[in-house]
Amino acid sequence: MTIRLFPLFGGALALSLLPTGCSTVAEYSTMAGQAAGVITAEQAQSINRSAVAAEKTFQDITPEQEYYIGRSVAATVLATYKPYDGAALNQYLTVLGQTLAQVSDKPETFGGYHFLVMETDEINAFAAPGGLILVSRGLLRCCRSEDALAAVLAHEIGHVQSQHGLRAIKKGRLTSALTVFAVEAGKNLGGESLAEVTKAFEGSITDVTSTLMNSGYARALENEADAAAVQILTRAGYDPRALVDMLGEMKARLAADTRGFGKTHPSPDDRIQHVSGLIGEQPVAAAPAARRQRFDAMLGLIR
Amino acid sequence: MIKRDVVFLCALGLAGSLLAETMRVQVQSGQVRGTPSFLGQVVTTLPYGQAVETTGAQGPWVQVRAADGQAGWMHSSALTVKRLAAQSGGAAVSAGASGDELALAGKGFNADVEAQFKAQHADIDFSWVDKMVKMNASPVQIAAFARAGGLKQIGGAQ
Structure with missing residues (x-):
């Protein structure tokens, strides 16, 4: 908070x-x-x-260090999930995602927000620290509108802006690395120091990646990301109820798939209940034809 | 030491509307714009850790003046009140860069550490991460995307 x-x-x-x-x-x-x-x-x-x-923990990680942790986390995730190599869809995701990031509470991070589709039918998405966001083809297929896709990306932006990934790093690793940085400040790290820092770095990547891919975040952090998503969608002019629609669709599809999201996220029912309580009564204008058409054209590429 | 400085900052804060404050750039490429909006023209770009004087605020935008006299607006998320950690080893830095400090650019988990990590994990390929960090939409593209999709006017002070 x-x-x-x-x-x-x-x-x-x-x-x-x-x-x-x-x-x-x-x-x-x-x-x-x-x-x-x-x-x-x-x-x-x-x-x-x-x-x-x-x-003394994740808040001591500087934005530049967060950026490097995020790069290695994303690369590690991409060793398991192949990137989707299609420029048009990845660019659409980038424009949509960066539009949403711009109205978040933290539009600027050290290296900025970047988005990529993963070539897997598994329903999943990952937000690496600093803003590298990966979304699976399976999750894209749960989205029936641009508003729903925006809800997915806004939820991941919520994890980034609150630095949820960094909280997974065990304190001992940071203490060890930060001590080396202090002693070696002003010099280039060499030999043993570099090895010690690299070990702490490697451990940090494992902590974050295993939380993202296996254990998942605590329920409170998922709720926080959902609340951020509702706020971002509303600010951008998307219908926040699309998050509820997407969770409903996900629920139907997850029934047959216990991998990915089903393993690391609270049940869609619990999230729907929480999100519904956050959405105001104000009616939102229906999506114009241009918004529906561009979404259909892009998602048509992977259906 | 740190506490005293923060108290000092607090005292300064009392006259915040009259006195300029020092903040530092906490992003790789700190863009200073002519108007408080992502659509504002970039007048100069400042590196990570660079100090700026703040002279005003409008919503989430902060009016800044750089050391070379260039002035404009930066989004508050690109700035921090943290001080720059001391530049050389010694007693003063034995506690490390604390939560109140911004470590020197390039210190800590950095490109060298990433290179070591890569060397030890030949199975992890960074080529898509390198492609990904170059994938961007310009503020003009974002504004056009919002307009065409019937979204709210995005980019400026909210």
């Missing part, structure tokens, strides 16, 4: 809201949140507690 507050209250604006006596970055961002009426005092207290507890 703290991370997501940052972009909203970052910069000069947040500093100008500071009361006296605040002592940590997390504290002033929650104060700004309270001042703006976005969060309650109780929520702020709980956010501060968790931020302090996490300060």
Whole structure:
């Protein structure tokens, strides 16, 4: 939560809201949140507690390090799932995904958001740290509209902006690597130091990749990504109810497929219930013909 | 040490609307735009870790001035209040780059570490990752995509 507050209250604006006596970055961002009426005092207290507890872990990973972790995580996932080599569909996914990223709370990451289709019928999607997002052909087939596909991508952007992948890294690995960085600051890493850091790096990639591919995130993090998706869809002008439609379609298809998403995500029923509670009553304009046509043309390539 | 600096920042914050603050670029290529919008023309590009003075804000956009005097707008997610970690080894950095600091560009998990990882994992192919990070839509393409699809006007201060 703290991370997501940052972009909203970052910069000069947040500093100008500071009361006296605040002592940590997390504290002033929650104060700004309270001042703006976005969060309650109780929520702020709980956010501060968790931020302090996490300060020596994934938050110590710099954006540049997050970028390199994300590259290796994506490459590792692509060793299992072959990339789909079709420029038109990948470009469509890129334009759609970057459009959504632009209205997220964190439109800019070190290396930006990038999207690629995986050539598998398994229903699955992965968000590597920093913004490398992979979506399977099987999951694309669960989408009956551009709005539904946007919901899938917006959910993954939600995982990226809240740095869920980095939270999977075991603390011991970071402590070891960060100590080497400190001692060797200002120099190029050599010999033993490079070997030690590489070992910590390798372990970090395993931690993140096995969470993405095998164990899945905690339910609370999936809910957080779904909430981010509803927010992103609404800001972009897509119908957030498409997330519910997509989950319904996924439920029907997952009944016959226990791999991928079925293994790593809460049941679609639980997610549908959570998401339905987040969607407002405001009617959303029906998708214009041009939106439906471009989606049908692109998805026609893989059906 | 860190705490004292943060308290100092807090004190500065009291007069935030009057005083310029220092922030740092936390993305690979920090784009400074002429207007507070992704559609604004890029007036200059700043490297990771570069300091800027902030002079105003509008929604999620921050008005900045770079050391060379170039001024414009950056999205707040491209900036951080973290300080740059000390540049050389010694007592001052024995605790490492903490959560309040941005490590020097190229330090830590970097291209060298990635090269070592690749050398030890011949089965992991980075060629598609390299292709992927070059796949982009320009702000103009994004605006056209939004317009054609009947989406909201995307790009500017919300």
